Amino acid sequence: MLKRTEGIALKSTVFGEADLIVAFLTKDFGLMRGFAKSPRKIKSRFGSSLEPLTYSTLSFIGKEDAGLPRITQSDIIMPFSSLREDYKSFLKAAEIIDLALRFLPEKEPHPELFSLMLGTLKGLDAGADNRLGYLYHKIKFLQMSGLAPRLDMCGRCGCELVEKQGGYGPKHTFYVSHGTVICKDCGKETGQSMQIAEGALRFYASLLKWPVMSIDRIKAPEIFMNDLSSLIDSHIRFVLGPGTSSPDTVIYRITAGQK
Ligand SMILES: [Zn+2]
Structure with missing residues (x-):
């Protein structure tokens, strides 16, 4: 049966001579892997559409719950080329993709997470000061995965x-x-422990409540951002386990097998 959805390519792995296995975060089926026949033989639009970080419409044959559905067609909606060309933005994108690949169960639809990922990549691609968007993504991702x-x-x-501590206690x-x-x-x-200002705790609580996609309207105090960023990064490193999150490792993990 032919199915269609939208998806963001997260990772592609070479399979056999010229075939690819591509992991996507899709709008309708969640994290999903698909098989693509010979997209690497010629430098095709089909091949480009399967590169990590590309947002496309996808057609595939086979039930989405089958072992490995075959991707028959893919048309680029957004290539996120600016994001790819900027090392800092690319690194952030690679980190959030890595989180998705490691924590999301396969084939469980999660439209809210899809919107979150798309919104964050658009923000990174636009190249504006995206520090808050990047932090927000990680916090919302942890919340949606039950790991906050x-x-x-x-x-x-x-x-x-x-x-209990009576209003604005200095640090927790x-x-x-x-x-x-x-x-x-x-x-x-x-x-390992960290001191965090009470204002940062309040800011965190409001970010958890904030709906996806409206983050660009928030102005964040820099000091709370610093506190929260280092707390969230330490938390993620602990949850991921030791020695797994150096930038090179993360980039390698999503681009392994790419020429
Ligand atoms: Zn206590």
């Missing part, structure tokens, strides 16, 4: 930190290996 760090209450006793302590903040009454834990 807990910053609203103590992970030990469940007290609400802001209330986030424990990386616990994935949560722990209040002063519950005492010190061992392991």
Whole structure:
């Protein structure tokens, strides 16, 4: 049966002489892998449309729940060429693609996550100051995957930190290996910890509530961004495991097998 959807190519792997296996984040079927026959033989539009980071309409044969559906046609909607040419933006894109490949289950539709990914890539492609969009993507992704760090209450006793510490307490302590903040009454834990300003906790809470696609209207205080960025990156590194997130490794992982 022929099916159509929209998808963002996340990774392509050479298969046999000239064939490719491509992982896509699709609008209708979630993370999905497909097989493409000989797109590399000639430098074709079909071949270009299957390169990582390309947003296309896709046609494939075979049930999306079959082992490996065959991609029969793919037409580029957005190539994200500016993003590819800018190393810093490309690195950010590679990181969020890597997150998707590692954490998303295959073949589970997730239209909200698709919108998030598309919105973030458009932001990176536009080349504006996209620091907040990039942070927002990671926070929303963790939230949607059930992996978001807990910053609203103590992970030990469940007290609400802001209330308990009486308004604008200076800093709270986030424990990386616990994935949560722990209040002063519950005492010190061992392991890597970070101090985070209460304002940053509030900002995090509002980002979690903010609907996808409307991020460009938010002005973020730089100091909260710094606190939150380093907290989220430490949290992701811990969740991913050691030695897995150097920029070169991440870029290699999505482009392995590409000429
Ligand atoms: Zn506590």
